[in-house]
Amino acid sequence: MAKRIDVSGLSAYYGSFRAIEDISMTVEPRTVTAFIGPSGCGKSTFLRTLNRMHEVTSGGRVEGKVMLDDENLYGAGVDPVAVRREVGMVFQRPNPFPTMSVFDNVAAGLRLNGSYKKSELADVVEKSLKGANLWNEVKDRLNKPGSGLSGGQQQRLCIARAIAVEPKVLLMDEPCSALDPISTLAIEDLIGELKERFTIVIVTHNMQQAARVSDRTAFFNLAAVGQPGKLIEIDDTERIFSNPSVQATEDYISGRFG
Amino acid sequence: MDTSTEITDTPPPAPQSSAEQKRAARGATRPGDRIFLGLSRGSGIFLLVIMAAIAVFLTYRASLAISKDHGNFLTTFDWNATSIPPVFGIAVLAYGTVVSSIIAMVLAVPIAVAIALFLTHYAPRRLSGPIAYVIDLLAAVPSIVYGLWGALILVPHMNGLFGWLNDYFGWTGLFSWDQGAPRSMLTVGILLAIMILPIITNVSREVFRQVPQMHEEAALALGATRWEVIRMAVLPFGRSGVISASMLGLGRALGETMAVATVLSPDFLIHGSLLNPGGGTFAQNIASKFGEATEFGRDALIASGLVLFVITLLVNGAARMIIARRAEYSGANA
Amino acid sequence: MSHAAIAEKPASTLRGASLPKWSPWAIAAGSVAVAVGIGLAAGLDSKVQWGLIAGLIFLVATYAIAASVEGRRQAKDRIATALVWVAFLIAVVPLVSLVWVTISRGVKVLNVYFLTHSMGIVADSQPGGGIYHAIIGSLEQVALATLIAAPVGILTAIYLVEYGRGKLARAVTFFVDVMTGVPSIVAGLFILSLMLIFKMEPFGFAGSLALAILMMPVVVRSTEEMLKLVPNELREASLALGVPKWRTILKVVLPTSIGGIMTGIMLSIARITGETAPVLLLVFGNRFINNNPFEGAQQSLPLYIYQQYAAGADASYDRAWAASLTLIAFVMILNLVARGIARWKAPKTGR
Numbered sequence: 001m002a003k004r005i006d007v008s009g010l011s012a013y014y015g016s017f018r019a020i021e022d023i024s025m026t027v028e029p030r031t032v033t034a035f036i037g038p039s040g041c042g043k044s045t046f047l048r049t050l051n052r053m054h055e056v057t058s059g060g061r062v063e064g065k066v067m068l069d070d071e072n073l074y075g076a077g078v079d080p081v082a083v084r085r086e087v088g089m090v091f092q093r094p095n096p097f098p099t100m101s102v103f104d105n106v107a108a109g110l111r112l113n114g115s116y117k118k119s120e121l122a123d124v125v126e127k128s129l130k131g132a133n134l135w136n137e138v139k140d141r142l143n144k145p146g147s148g149l150s151g152g153q154q155q156r157l158c159i160a161r162a163i164a165v166e167p168k169v170l171l172m173d174e175p176c177s178a179l180d181p182i183s184t185l186a187i188e189d190l191i192g193e194l195k196e197r198f199t200i201v202i203v204t205h206n207m208q209q210a211a212r213v214s215d216r217t218a219f220f221n222l223a224a225v226g227q228p229g230k231l232i233e234i235d236d237t238e239r240i241f242s243n244p245s246v247q248a249t250e251d252y253i254s255g256r257f258g
Numbered sequence: 259m260d261t262s263t264e265i266t267d268t269p270p271p272a273p274q275s276s277a278e279q280k281r282a283a284r285g286a287t288r289p290g291d292r293i294f295l296g297l298s299r300g301s302g303i304f305l306l307v308i309m310a311a312i313a314v315f316l317t318y319r320a321s322l323a324i325s326k327d328h329g330n331f332l333t334t335f336d337w338n339a340t341s342i343p344p345v346f347g348i349a350v351l352a353y354g355t356v357v358s359s360i361i362a363m364v365l366a367v368p369i370a371v372a373i374a375l376f377l378t379h380y381a382p383r384r385l386s387g388p389i390a391y392v393i394d395l396l397a398a399v400p401s402i403v404y405g406l407w408g409a410l411i412l413v414p415h416m417n418g419l420f421g422w423l424n425d426y427f428g429w430t431g432l433f434s435w436d437q438g439a440p441r442s443m444l445t446v447g448i449l450l451a452i453m454i455l456p457i458i459t460n461v462s463r464e465v466f467r468q469v470p471q472m473h474e475e476a477a478l479a480l481g482a483t484r485w486e487v488i489r490m491a492v493l494p495f496g497r498s499g500v501i502s503a504s505m506l507g508l509g510r511a512l513g514e515t516m517a518v519a520t521v522l523s524p525d526f527l528i529h530g531s532l533l534n535p536g537g538g539t540f541a542q543n544i545a546s547k548f549g550e551a552t553e554f555g556r557d558a559l560i561a562s563g564l565v566l567f568v569i570t571l572l573v574n575g576a577a578r579m580i581i582a583r584r585a586e587y588s589g590a591n592a
Numbered sequence: 593m594s595h596a597a598i599a600e601k602p603a604s605t606l607r608g609a610s611l612p613k614w615s616p617w618a619i620a621a622g623s624v625a626v627a628v629g630i631g632l633a634a635g636l637d638s639k640v641q642w643g644l645i646a647g648l649i650f651l652v653a654t655y656a657i658a659a660s661v662e663g664r665r666q667a668k669d670r671i672a673t674a675l676v677w678v679a680f681l682i683a684v685v686p687l688v689s690l691v692w693v694t695i696s697r698g699v700k701v702l703n704v705y706f707l708t709h710s711m712g713i714v715a716d717s718q719p720g721g722g723i724y725h726a727i728i729g730s731l732e733q734v735a736l737a738t739l740i741a742a743p744v745g746i747l748t749a750i751y752l753v754e755y756g757r758g759k760l761a762r763a764v765t766f767f768v769d770v771m772t773g774v775p776s777i778v779a780g781l782f783i784l785s786l787m788l789i790f791k792m793e794p795f796g797f798a799g800s801l802a803l804a805i806l807m808m809p810v811v812v813r814s815t816e817e818m819l820k821l822v823p824n825e826l827r828e829a830s831l832a833l834g835v836p837k838w839r840t841i842l843k844v845v846l847p848t849s850i851g852g853i854m855t856g857i858m859l860s861i862a863r864i865t866g867e868t869a870p871v872l873l874l875v876f877g878n879r880f881i882n883n884n885p886f887e888g889a890q891q892s893l894p895l896y897i898y899q900q901y902a903a904g905a906d907a908s909y910d911r912a913w914a915a916s917l918t919l920i921a922f923v924m925i926l927n928l929v930a931r932g933i934a935r936w937k938a939p940k941t942g943r
Contacts, residue, residue, distance in 0.1 A: 093472055099495065290839065297750065316782060316785060414855060456687075461685075483665060513774075567774065567775070570778070
């Protein structure tokens with residue numbers, strides 16, 4: 001079910017400004033890959049190119065190839081809407097739909113297809129909420145507004161919403177940066193469970209978090225402000241944090257930089 | 259929403275001695291402070307006094323007229339306040355006011371919402387800025403100019419539409435037409451719709467623009483098409499704003515005087531068809547009948563104005579309640 | 593692949609059949625052609641009907657074609673796009689026509705003579721005459737209304753933002769909202785009822801009073817918004833220096849927001865300048881120049897337009913259009929200047 005991502009020669013632009021340059025990497029299915037690097041190095045931009053969300057921002061434009069198994073996301077005739085269904089995303093700030101109940105939030109993606117029976121829908125919602133470790137906390141308030149939950153619960157609700165449509169890949173853009181330590185821990189545990197079913201890519205500012213949750217870690221950096229961000233290296237997480245092959249990575253990880 | 263703490267603060271605890279407590283709370287012991295507070299509070303109170311005075315004086319003059327009305331003020335189909343004995347009633351005016359406003363709302367709200375969406379979500383960026391600006395300016399065009407345009411340009415252009423409506427929908431009765439001049443309720447409704455379109459569009463556009471990016475991205479990331487993003491994230495968020503925009507437009511339509519007075523050819527009958535001329539609205543009737551009215555006739559017109567005043571108050575109140583309830587449910591600020 | 597998005601093409605889940613980029617234009621062109629055909633065949637003489645038919649065919653065709661090629665969800669998306677465009681075009685027609693007609697007909701008799709002469713003894717059915725008396729009347733009435741409404745409105749807004757709490761403030765807020773919705777003719781009737789009680793004849797200042805009632809809530813609202821944009825840190829910084837509150841408001845809060853407040857006042861002036869109904873009741877109209885707003889009937893621009901329209905002659909229509917163009921030009925210039933000020937003096941903080 002989970003799919004492999006194979007990026008080659010990818011650059012992304014905001015208007016004429018090149019935000020990231022010539023990135024190539026492979027992400028294996030059922031692994032967690034963490035992106036780390038200083039602010040502005042383009043790791044979030046890169047993440048958003050993996051489900052064609054980058055082009056939503058005005059002036060956003062992408063060159064290069066992103067293969068999902070054997071299909072290029074940027075190939076001719078590919079529908080970005082279909083891409084986003086295959087590659088789900090969780091955002092930095094929890095963003096449940098404010099006017100929808102907990103149930104409706106999780107069902108939102110499914111309802112787009114329109115052809116679900118009520119019982120089917122309820123099954124998927126329950127399964128997804130259980131998958132997001134949220135079921136026990138919200139099963140009595142499925143009809144309350146999703147915005148009434150705590151921040152950590154809201155973020156897990158967003159994860160439930162994302163996995164309800166059974167994507168192949170799950171992208172997470174600093175999913176814990178707006179949360180307290182306990183909620184963060186809950187999400188990190190959840191990531192560990194979710195990787196059994198999905199290919200996960202997570203952007204994080206927190207290096208301990210990268211070390212805790214990921215199998216592979218990619219370090220991004222930029223030469224100077226105004227220069228495009230680049231992939232410096234990607235390797236097994238253990239290796240990145242113990243014995244990286246590039247000096248810049250070691251500087252960044254040991255806190256001598258950024 | 260970063261309002262000053264003065265107004266977001268909860269009111270101070272119940273005062274023992276209110277004057278003393280007030281002074282302590284604000285440190286308003288200096289004469290300058292006291293004078294300034296007095297002036298500004300006085301202005302607020304002045305506004306309240308004006309509102310009260312409007313209600314009181316209109317009611318007083320209206321009562322003078324209604325007490326001498328030989329017809330039934332609510333049900334009489336006539337307005338002969340200058341005849342002896344005077345006979346006048348607001349039935350036709352109430353009907354006309356409501357019908358023309360409903361037509362205007364039915365036409366204007368969907369189109370205005372669509373244009374607002376066009377400007378925020380569909381139009382190329384280079385186009386949407388200038389268009390929004392122009393629509394902003396159009397909202398400032400005086401109603402008398404709309405009235406002039408409506409009477410001299412729109413009315414002659416309605417013949418074709420009326421003929422067509424009569425041919426295909428005349429059987430409903432609502433759209434039958436006796437080939438009279440198209441100075442009818444439908445024309446008035448269309449003109450009112452054109453007038454309130456810029457206002458509703460502007461407010462709705464403001465609301466849609468304030469939809470947080472993150473909600474739209476959430477929908478996009480679920481694999482929603484552009485229309486589905488709007489249905490899931492934009493419209494629910496903007497609903498109360500669109501309602502209040504519509505109520506603003508409705509208030510304008512209900513009270514609009516000149517545009518109706520120039521376009522409508524009035525009489526005191528309720529017509530089954532929207533296409534045949536006739537009928538009237540409160541505001542239009544006041545403007546049309548004022549010139550020839552005696553003092554008593556003016557009181558009678560004031561009485562009809564009082565009814566219009568009450569109707570607009572009710573509409574405003576209803577709008578406010580809808581918005582308040584929506585805001586509670588949506589929890590949009592969480 | 594339990595509930596995949598696109599099930600028709602198992603070979604690729606990402607690639608749906610899709611219409612080429614130019615298809616909306618092609619469908620639009622096709623619909624216009626068919627509509628013209630129908631219009632000619634059925635002998636419909638109104639171009640408006642041709643347009644409506646074209647719009648309808650466009651919507652139906654878009655949905656049918658997209659549904660058969662791309663599927664229902666895409667079809668819905670496309671029809672929403674089509675509807676939004678059609679709605680925009682429908683609205684553009686009357687609004688463009690309004691502006692175009694006012695300009696093209698207005699320039700006919702609009703010249704220096706027109707601006708500097710009153711109607712005097714010129715009969716409504718004859719050419720000649722002008723709007724000087726109306727301009728004088730409008731300017732005086734609006735200026736007096738502003739002199740009343742602007743201070744009251746600004747002070748009320750200061751009360752609501754800087755001092756307001758408790759019941760009184762809530763009542764004022766509520767009734768300012770209510771007042772915004774008062775139809776202009778009702779404000780006119782209110783002043784009229786006072787005039788009836790005191791047995792007064794129409795005069796310019798009576799109109800100013802009604803206009804002031806219409807202007808106040810608008811000024812309160814816009815000033816309130818601007819005062820709220822002033823960051824609280826500024827107030828606290830000043831208070832912490834031991835500056836009394838009233839001086840803080842006068843020296844710190846108001847100067848910071850003065851650009852926005854001016855904009856709001858100018859926009860509300862633009863709004864009341866076009867008000868006809870209260871002027872009709874209270875100022876009555878006058879063919880001659882009356883420079884005294886406190887005695888005798890005056891003229892005003894919007895009322896002049898109405899009376900020239902009502903006169904119903906070609907010459908009076910020309911004058912009505914020319915006066916409309918003058919009025920619109922005045923309102924638009926006020927708007928443009930106000931927006932210019934807003935942009936130029938916009939507080940750098942907030943938002």
